[in-house]
Amino acid sequence: MEPLHTETLLRVFQLVTAMLAVATVGGAWHLKAERALWFWAGAFAAAALTQSARALAMALEAPRSLWVVGHQGGLLAALLLLLGLRVYLGQPLRWRLPAAFTAAVCAGSFALTVFTDQFWPSLVLTLLASAALTIPAAHAALQAWRVQRGFPLSLLAGDLILSAMLEVARALAVSPLVADTRAQLVQYNAIGLLLMIALVIGQALAMLLLLQDRALRQIEQLIEVDVLTGLLNRRGFDERLRRLLRRNSPQPPMLAVLDVDHFKNINDTHGHAVGDMVLSAVGARLREALRPQDLAVRLGGEEFAVIWPGPESGAARRLGERVRESISGHPFHTSAGPLRVTVSVGVAQAHGPDEPPEALFSRADAALYDAKRGGRDRVVLSG
Numbered sequence: 001m002e003p004l005h006t007e008t009l010l011r012v013f014q015l016v017t018a019m020l021a022v023a024t025v026g027g028a029w030h031l032k033a034e035r036a037l038w039f040w041a042g043a044f045a046a047a048a049l050t051q052s053a054r055a056l057a058m059a060l061e062a063p064r065s066l067w068v069v070g071h072q073g074g075l076l077a078a079l080l081l082l083l084g085l086r087v088y089l090g091q092p093l094r095w096r097l098p099a100a101f102t103a104a105v106c107a108g109s110f111a112l113t114v115f116t117d118q119f120w121p122s123l124v125l126t127l128l129a130s131a132a133l134t135i136p137a138a139h140a141a142l143q144a145w146r147v148q149r150g151f152p153l154s155l156l157a158g159d160l161i162l163s164a165m166l167e168v169a170r171a172l173a174v175s176p177l178v179a180d181t182r183a184q185l186v187q188y189n190a191i192g193l194l195l196m197i198a199l200v201i202g203q204a205l206a207m208l209l210l211l212q213d214r215a216l217r218q219i220e221q222l223i224e225v226d227v228l229t230g231l232l233n234r235r236g237f238d239e240r241l242r243r244l245l246r247r248n249s250p251q252p253p254m255l256a257v258l259d260v261d262h263f264k265n266i267n268d269t270h271g272h273a274v275g276d277m278v279l280s281a282v283g284a285r286l287r288e289a290l291r292p293q294d295l296a297v298r299l300g301g302e303e304f305a306v307i308w309p310g311p312e313s314g315a316a317r318r319l320g321e322r323v324r325e326s327i328s329g330h331p332f333h334t335s336a337g338p339l340r341v342t343v344s345v346g347v348a349q350a351h352g353p354d355e356p357p358e359a360l361f362s363r364a365d366a367a368l369y370d371a372k373r374g375g376r377d378r379v380v381l382s383g
């Protein structure tokens with residue numbers, strides 16, 4: 001088999017990173033709010049530009065110590081990748097220590113080349129330093145994957161783990177400890193380069209998938225969230241209720257439908273803006289009254305719902321009363337002064353996974369109708 005040619009691979013690496021830099025810079029420009037993408041574009045650009053600088057230094061027969069700029073580019077790319085990932089995950093940037101570390105290693109790699117007139121010590125140093133920056137990035141991606149799951153994070157975490165391992169393996173392979181001859185050292189380095197090109201492409205793909213994933217989740221949020229109250233809207237409610245019923249848990253979900261009493265009077269007496277204020281405050285009170293796993297929904301107008309995924313048996317009355325009390329218990333402070341607002345509540349416990357969501361909803365709604373007819377500000381349980 002023909003040996004791999006390092007100079008050709010370096011050209012390929014330069015072209016690939018340049019292309020990825022253009023794609024990510026374009027993406028960052030397009031998605032103005034995505035700060036992380038600027039860091040990642042910077043990582044690819046650092047690799048591409050320093051490879052170009054290295055080729056130029058060689059062509060101009062500049063001092064050999066300047067040729068190590070390519071090694072330093074790899075390290076700079078690892079730094080920017082780590083910082084970009086912290087930005088993406090919403091973590092504090094904490095850039096000072098890794099940036100100082102990168103600067104010190106770059107100076108060290110330059111000095112090593114001046115003193116030894118050899119390239120491999122600089123390559124070993126910068127590769128080990130790159131691994132030292134890639135390991136925390138891989139750790140952050142892995143931690144995030146544990147919480148969020150999904151293919152893009154697993155691709156990124158896997159790619160970064162392999163990258164850190166490759167950086168250490170390459171550092172060992174290009175040191176005289178492992179390679180017996182110069183030809184062997186060059187060959188090991190070329191194999192490492194080839195693998196690195198594949199991993200860099202993998203990183204770019206993972207990054208773009210991560211951004212697409214986030215955009216999809218934001219759209220999903222917009223579609224499913226009510227703007228006035230910040231609660232789930234009717235569309236989100238239908239979807240969650242269907243999913244919960246299908247789950248077939250030992251304790252089937254319970255649904256309450258509630259409606260603000262005589263809300264039209266509030267609008268007519270104090271104006272629509274005060275009405276909106278009350279609706280928004282109702283949403284906030286429902287959120288406060290529920291546990292994180294329970295769901296509060298604005299079905300539309302002055303009608304709300306609550307879903308308890310797995311309520312204790314026999315808790316329907318108590319939970320319904322807690323919801324009613326959270327609204328009717330204290331007056332609302334509005335620009336028109338304190339307003340006493342009451343709600344009527346209909347509660348229905350699902351019969352099991354075979355009950356269609358529409359049937360459960362109709363039972364809760366019928367109970368709500370009974371609560372209204374019975375005089376309002378009360379809880380009625382569906383039979």
Ligand SMILES: Nc1nc2c(ncn2[C@@H]2O[C@H](COP(=O)(O)OP(=O)(O)OP(=O)(O)O)[C@@H](O)[C@H]2O)c(=O)[nH]1
Nearest residue numbers: 259260261262263264265267272273275276301302
């Ligand atoms: N301010 C405000 N009002 C809304 C909104 N959506 C619906 N409404 C109003 O809510 C009122 C609902 O009135 P009705 O359906 O007659 O019910 P109600 O006055 O609460 O009477 P009962 O339900 O029988 O106790 C209507 O006047 C709607 O215009 C909204 O987003 N903001």
